Amino acid sequence: MPELVSNERVGRSLLREEVSERIKRYILDNRLRPGAPLPTENELCAALGASRSSVREAIKTLDALDIVEVRHGHGTYVGELSLSALVEGLTFRGLLSPDDEFAVLSELVEVRELFERGNAERILGALDTEQLAGLDELVDRMDRGEDTAGADRAFHSMLVHPLGNELVCQLTDAFWDVYTTVAPHLGLPIDEHDTVALHRGIIDAARAEDLAGFTKAVAAHYAPLRHRISAARG
């Protein structure tokens, strides 16, 4: 196993914070990729001079951030570095809702719309025929009622995909996940009746490379969502 930063200050117990920093440094120094195996708990204990409890708690912290991934009875690995922590945090925030029950949801939808409308020009310029066909396929699937939720999620993900910005894609997915988890708890439906038609409108404008039409179609898609939220707000 590669070298691990040893505990140079013997005789003083390591803080949990330090343990997780050492583990992160171990990953960085060895340029480990997601999926790469980490030393076992016992090895980490020995290398860091910390007890198993401290190491385990540090690992749980890193696990929550998807920096490491723990597989029971198998081992600990470098995590996928996804935005799962953002999803869990925002979901909880949406469920707790300090004062305005729908504020989080409303802000979430606003950002989603911004990702699509604010990048409209670049999206239209980058969407190729293959991706347009993929969007068609997704809407068809929704129309047939096959995994409508998954197809809806994939639709918006694919819409921003040509931007070539992985972060935007992941945030789009993350916000969609938060919305679909929180909305039902607040009495809001996930699907609109005319979601299929609204999505088709977006594709049509995109295929025609009609910038104004595209922007309008995206606005039309999010309008009922926004209205429903503000109506529920009172």
Add this chain to the structure above:
Amino acid sequence: MPELVSNERVGRSLLREEVSERIKRYILDNRLRPGAPLPTENELCAALGASRSSVREAIKTLDALDIVEVRHGHGTYVGELSLSALVEGLTFRGLLSPDDEFAVLSELVEVRELFERGNAERILGALDTEQLAGLDELVDRMDRGEDTAGADRAFHSMLVHPLGNELVCQLTDAFWDVYTTVAPHLGLPIDEHDTVALHRGIIDAARAEDLAGFTKAVAAHYAPLRHRISAARG
């Protein structure tokens, strides 16, 4: 103390995942606000029928998400539900940099710019004279060399603040934090030489309610950043 969901399945050990779910449910059911005290470790152990280790590890998971906050020797409290987990996760991703060292940074900056350019019209419509004066003050402070980093962060935060979208503000701050942490490790400077002038240009356009000018000024602000990143990319 308010009721806590008891362990209805006695004789079977609780999984850590379940423990953290129960704690989250406890917070939600009692509608606790950030800062509100949680039961002590021992009380949680007793109420959930789990060991200290399990409870502690569950708390560490929630702590990483800022759903709870632990104060040593004091107690455990409901967290601020900030985006600290996003910052830590993205920072680590930026430092690990699988293949393209600068991809994360580049995407980050793109989103920051989108928040300001894509909302230009609404920002101009909502900025009042008091906020404009606040922006002036921040740029003056940067010009005097007092806490330039903090003033820069606050500038962009204040710029999107009139949108009334707390999520956008927090994401703006979060991305700024990630950038300023990661950039130095990749040999990129935080400050541009003409940051003050570029910020002044943004304020001027905003004060004149010149939409095209504002968009241009924001683009001019981010252009050197983008160029520097793509230059470093090769």
Add this chain to the structure above:
DNA sequence: TCATATTTGTCCGTATGTATG
């Protein structure tokens, strides 16, 4: 299918560090 080794999961007892009154 079964036995075994490896690894993580859970639990308990105890000692230590820290903040409050």
Add this chain to the structure above:
DNA sequence: ACATACATACGGACAAATATG
């Protein structure tokens, strides 16, 4: 200065999951 309450840390034992032969 002291006592109390609480979180932190440690180590050992056993249970559960997983992979291999």
